[in-house]
Amino acid sequence: MWGRSSQFEGAEGNNISKPRLVFERIQANMGGGLSVFRKKNTAAADGSEPASAKEEKPTEESRQSQPSREEEKEEMVQSLSNPVTPRVTEQPIVVFVLGGPGAGKGTQCAKIVEHFGFEHLSAGDLLRAEIKSGSENGEMIANMIKEGRIVPSEVTVDLLDKAMTKSGRSRFLIDGFPRDERNNQNWEDATHLAFVLFFEVPESVLEERLLKRGESSGRSDDNIESIKKRFHTYKESSLPIIQYYDAKGKAVKINGDRPVEEVWAEVQEQFAKSNIPPTPRNNQ
Ligand SMILES: Nc1ncnc2c1ncn2[C@@H]1O[C@H](COP(=O)(O)OP(=O)(O)OP(=O)(O)O)[C@@H](O)[C@H]1O
Numbered sequence: 001m002w003g004r005s006s007q008f009e010g011a012e013g014n015n016i017s018k019p020r021l022v023f024e025r026i027q028a029n030m031g032g033g034l035s036v037f038r039k040k041n042t043a044a045a046d047g048s049e050p051a052s053a054k055e056e057k058p059t060e061e062s063r064q065s066q067p068s069r070e071e072e073k074e075e076m077v078q079s080l081s082n083p084v085t086p087r088v089t090e091q092p093i094v095v096f097v098l099g100g101p102g103a104g105k106g107t108q109c110a111k112i113v114e115h116f117g118f119e120h121l122s123a124g125d126l127l128r129a130e131i132k133s134g135s136e137n138g139e140m141i142a143n144m145i146k147e148g149r150i151v152p153s154e155v156t157v158d159l160l161d162k163a164m165t166k167s168g169r170s171r172f173l174i175d176g177f178p179r180d181e182r183n184n185q186n187w188e189d190a191t192h193l194a195f196v197l198f199f200e201v202p203e204s205v206l207e208e209r210l211l212k213r214g215e216s217s218g219r220s221d222d223n224i225e226s227i228k229k230r231f232h233t234y235k236e237s238s239l240p241i242i243q244y245y246d247a248k249g250k251a252v253k254i255n256g257d258r259p260v261e262e263v264w265a266e267v268q269e270q271f272a273k274s275n276i277p278p279t280p281r282n283n284q
């Protein structure tokens with residue numbers, strides 16, 4: 001599907017099902033948070049299977065406690081006229097940033113933040129911060145990262161969700177997510193996905209970059225054993241997601257095997273084409 005021959009060919013015939021786009025809460029001011037992720041039917045933190053459909057069936061009691069349409073409208077009007085609650089009248093804009101480990105996602109995101117006023121949220125950084133925070137999931141996350149495996153989606157989406165809410169911003173660069181089908185299924189249609197930036201870099205170049213970075217990064221996964229495992233996970237689980245967005249016409253493929261400034265020039269072109277107005281960070 002991708003024109004340029006790469007060592008990262010997706011698994012043959014890998015059929016990514018369309019994520020179910022459930023619209024639970026769109027507006028931050030309607031439910032106390034910018035909850036853009038679908039939290040139902042996600043794996044438990046121990047990686048076990050999703051809760052059964054039974055849990056989602058409405059009971060008579062739950063039906064009665066649901067607000068009526070009129071009540072919902074009233075709540076909406078109230079929340080929009082409340083000057084204390086931040087007004088969110090449009091869907092947040094999201095750009096996913098994907099590519100193999102070491103493809104330059106973080107490097108380019110830093111530049112995009114400066115020029116286009118996006119909030120950069122790296123799923124990997126959030127997970128590493130969670131380990132440092134001493135969270136009960138810390139040990140499990142640390143093991144998954146070292147093994148190059150994908151952390152249960154529920155954990156990652158919760159961290160992203162909280163970070164988006166906390167930022168109070170309306171345009172997000174989401175780096176390293178969605179990384180597999182489960183991540184993708186958790187994505188709700190409460191944001192406007194502008195496009196998916198995909199940095200394509202041959203595996204040999206990635207390996208060299210990561211080993212070099214490993215000399216100073218202190219990352220538990222910047223060593224040859226973990227790198228090989230990360231490449232495997234990328235090919236098995238992440239590439240099919242990129243192919244899914246490509247089929248939807250949302251993926252923008254960028255040759256990341258060039259000097260940083262050359263890659264950046266093409267990234268800028270893409271943002272210019274996308275009609276997202278360039279807003280400096282402090283004007284958001
Ligand atoms: N275009 C480039 N040419 C050469 N080196 C680069 C380029 N872009 C980034 N690098 C270097 O490669 C390494 C990986 O870059 P970066 O951290 O941005 O990648 P990443 O995709 O965010 O990685 P990861 O997925 O592992 O978090 C860094 O040491 C960075 O300085």
Ligand SMILES: Nc1ccn([C@@H]2O[C@H](COP(=O)(O)O)[C@@H](O)[C@H]2O)c(=O)n1
Nearest residue numbers: 123124144145148149150151176177179
């Ligand atoms: N959606 C994600 C993103 C990352 N991980 C785990 O973190 C590791 C490091 O990610 P980087 O993007 O910083 O390279 C990655 O190898 C995964 O173990 C994840 O589980 N889910």
